[in-house]
Amino acid sequence: MxxxxxxxxxxxxxxxxxxxxxxxxxxxxxxxxxxxxxxxxxxxxxxxxxxxxxxxxxxxxxxxxxxxxxxxxxxxxxxxxxxxxxxxxxxxxxxxxxxxxxxxxxxxxxxxxxxxxxxxxxxxxxxxxxxxxxxxxxxxxxxxxxxxxxxxxxxxxxxxxxxxxxxxxxxxxxxxxxxxxxxxxxxxxxxxxxxxxxxxxxxxRAAEEEHIVRMGLLASGAAHELGTPLATLAVILGDWCRMPFFTSDPELHQEVSEMQAQVQRCKTIVSGILLSAGEARGESSVETTLCTFMDELAREWRATRPVVRFSYENHVGDDLPMVADPALKQMVGNLLDNALEASPRWTGLAITRDADALMLRVTDEGPGFAPAMLAQIGKPYQSSKGRPGSGLGLFLVVNVARTLGGTVTAHNRPEGGAVVTVRLPLEAITLEPVDAADTLDEAEDTASKEPHARRTAD
Structure with a gap:
């Protein structure tokens, strides 16, 4: 980064x-x-x-x-x-x-x-x-x-x-x-x-970063290897969709279409891994704005995950220019995936601005973090899922946030569930330098002109 x-x-x-x-x-x-x-x-x-x-x-x-x-x-x-x-x-x-x-x-x-x-x-x-x-x-x-x-x-x-x-x-x-x-x-x-x-x-920190580099090399190699079989599956499924045997049966045709969507999602994940590893970054980097980036991220995550209800609130106010960063996108996606796994019925994402920092708050209604995990947020392989290799999601989130100069905190809600808050300096993710004098009061003034912030809930 x-x-x-x-x-x-x-x-x-x-x-x-x-x-x-x-x-x-x-x-x-x-x-x-x-x-x-x-x-x-x-x-x-x-x-x-x-x-x-x-x-x-x-x-x-x-x-x-x-x-x-x-x-x-x-x-x-x-x-x-x-x-x-x-x-x-x-x-x-x-x-x-x-x-x-x-x-x-x-x-x-x-x-x-x-x-x-x-x-x-x-x-x-x-x-x-x-x-x-x-x-x-x-x-x-x-x-x-x-x-x-x-x-x-x-x-x-x-x-x-x-x-x-x-x-x-x-x-x-x-x-x-x-x-x-x-x-x-x-x-x-x-x-x-x-x-x-x-x-x-x-x-x-150096040992953790070396661990991330090794993981990145393995992921990049796996992405290269997966490219060919995924392309083959996409061609085969495309042929099936045009075959009379499948087009005449609506149920089979729907299943093949679902398989095509999942294969396309796998190809998107593989492309994201290669992009995060630094390959083809110049071709895929797109200039956008902060609100647009976060809105599209929330919309794409909601469309590709089996969440029952997803609450998204964007209270940033000022729409600052930025370059779409796949690492930032993956970081937020990891947080939402963890929340979804703990709370399949409801997950929330709220985005606000605190002076010269962007605040991302992910909330769920799950069982919350164990006290031992709260004391070691961001350490690798600290997980309550009980599966080998689990516990890397928050580890990657903390390292991406730390690389950007931000912080990650977590706590359990009194009514149940957990809240993970990521604080990122705006100067690290936007194209224009953010003046420290541009305080939260100005953001509130902007928000007052728009009574209703961007909000979606399913």
């Missing part, structure tokens, strides 16, 4: 979204680090009376603030975030932390253990080579601070326990490390789990 994105493109887009989410987590962490450093500098300098080069440290904070504003502006949209960009972002954080530690005690500063936070984030976010590079860089920074750092004039009072400013700083550093690791590792882990779950769905 046109417009179906390859699975690898969808997977790539999802991976990009995961990288963007992780970058946004780093931006949030940098905001917290900026506020935390500002509070810490104020408490140490003014509260504990420990003299700090406050002007230089505030200048570094201003640079970190400017970098984070630029990062937030750059990553406010959906962009591809690569490993190298995450690595550079973490390097900036390590560089800023190193500069602040250099101005406030070097390796003797209890907040030097915040390097472990950067290493842990690298281990979660980056590729192995980047993580080990980050380990080496932080180790060199620690060693450089031990050699070149500016020591603070702190009293040797480590034996005072929690009364010692140094011990208090270590406790705050530990609590900060632990809290940030729990918060951000949990969020990043959630992003990664969502990515894995989505990739699993994509793999399942």
């Amino acid at each position: 046109p417009g179906a994105p390859p699975v690898r493109h969808v997977a790539a887009a999802f991976n990009d979204a995961t990288g963007l989410k992780n970058m946004q987590q780093l931006i949030q962490l940098r905001w917290m680090a900026t506020y935390g450093q500002l509070v810490t500098i104020a408490v140490v300098h003014f509260g504990f009376g420990i003299r700090l080069p406050i002007e230089n440290m505030l200048t570094l904070l201003a640079l970190l603030l400017a970098f984070n504003l630029a990062s937030q502006w750059r990553w406010r949209r959906d962009r591809q975030v690569r490993n190298a960009e995450l690595f550079v972002a973490l390097l900036v954080d390590v560089g800023m932390l190193t500069a602040q530690l250099y101005l406030s005690g070097g390796a003797t500063n209890p907040f030097v253990f915040l390097y472990l936070l950067q290493v842990t984030l690298a281990a979660v976010l980056l590729k192995p080579w980047s993580t080990w590079t980050m380990v080496g860089i932080t180790a060199l920074c620690f060693a450089g601070l031990a050699v070149f750092g500016r020591p603070l004039a702190l009293p040797p009072d480590h034996d005072r326990g929690l009364a010692s400013p140094y011990i208090q700083g270590m406790l705050i550093c530990f609590a900060l490390n632990a809290a940030l690791l729990v918060i951000f590792i949990t969020r990043i882990g959630k992003n990664l789990r969502e990515r894995d779950a989505h990739l699993a769905d994509l793999r399942q």
Whole structure:
């Protein structure tokens, strides 16, 4: 079907979204680090009376603030975030932390253990080579601070326990490390789990599409093989209709005519299979309108099925141009066939427009779906018919709708029976782009000019 994105493109887009989410987590962490450093500098300098080069440290904070504003502006949209960009972002954080530690005690500063936070984030976010590079860089920074750092004039009072400013700083550093690791590792882990779950769905979708391709190849081959015997039967039945033996007996003549109609129906099905497989599509594609296409579909289905009562309602209103698509026709036919099998006495089809989407609602008066089937609508071979190979109708319906960018939902009616609703974007099935501003109110205005929508009931 046109417009179906390859699975690898969808997977790539999802991976990009995961990288963007992780970058946004780093931006949030940098905001917290900026506020935390500002509070810490104020408490140490003014509260504990420990003299700090406050002007230089505030200048570094201003640079970190400017970098984070630029990062937030750059990553406010959906962009591809690569490993190298995450690595550079973490390097900036390590560089800023190193500069602040250099101005406030070097390796003797209890907040030097915040390097472990950067290493842990690298281990979660980056590729192995980047993580080990980050380990080496932080180790060199620690060693450089031990050699070149500016020591603070702190009293040797480590034996005072929690009364010692140094011990208090270590406790705050530990609590900060632990809290940030729990918060951000949990969020990043959630992003990664969502990515894995989505990739699993994509793999399942690829397997289902491969299954459909195999079915299509088998159906196309069978259609080619059936073409010759059906043509032979059509010729023989045509000869029989002209033979006096059959023309003289009205009952036999009627049965032969019925056989001709059924053979013609088989030939139409075979032609539809070949058309859906892509053969002779250019010859058979016909430009039509949405209402005409749906009206003819309902009329043809009613004429070729042994349904007692069939209710058809078309409330679309705007008759948009489209190209008759055999896959869409087969999808609706499968839904109606399933409803007819469950409810031979009555089946209903209602078509409406919901803003920029087409809504197809098939209703029946049968026993409804089992709860287990409702939970797995669209899975192959999920059927209550108990026949080998059954359960492919809804599977094909869901895949055609998904290829067109639509959805399929199902539920049981309180009064009995089931309802299957297909929602298809109009831009995927019509020739003209549908403006999102063309809302349901406009459709209702159009419908109000035509008090009676297209409706047929037998």
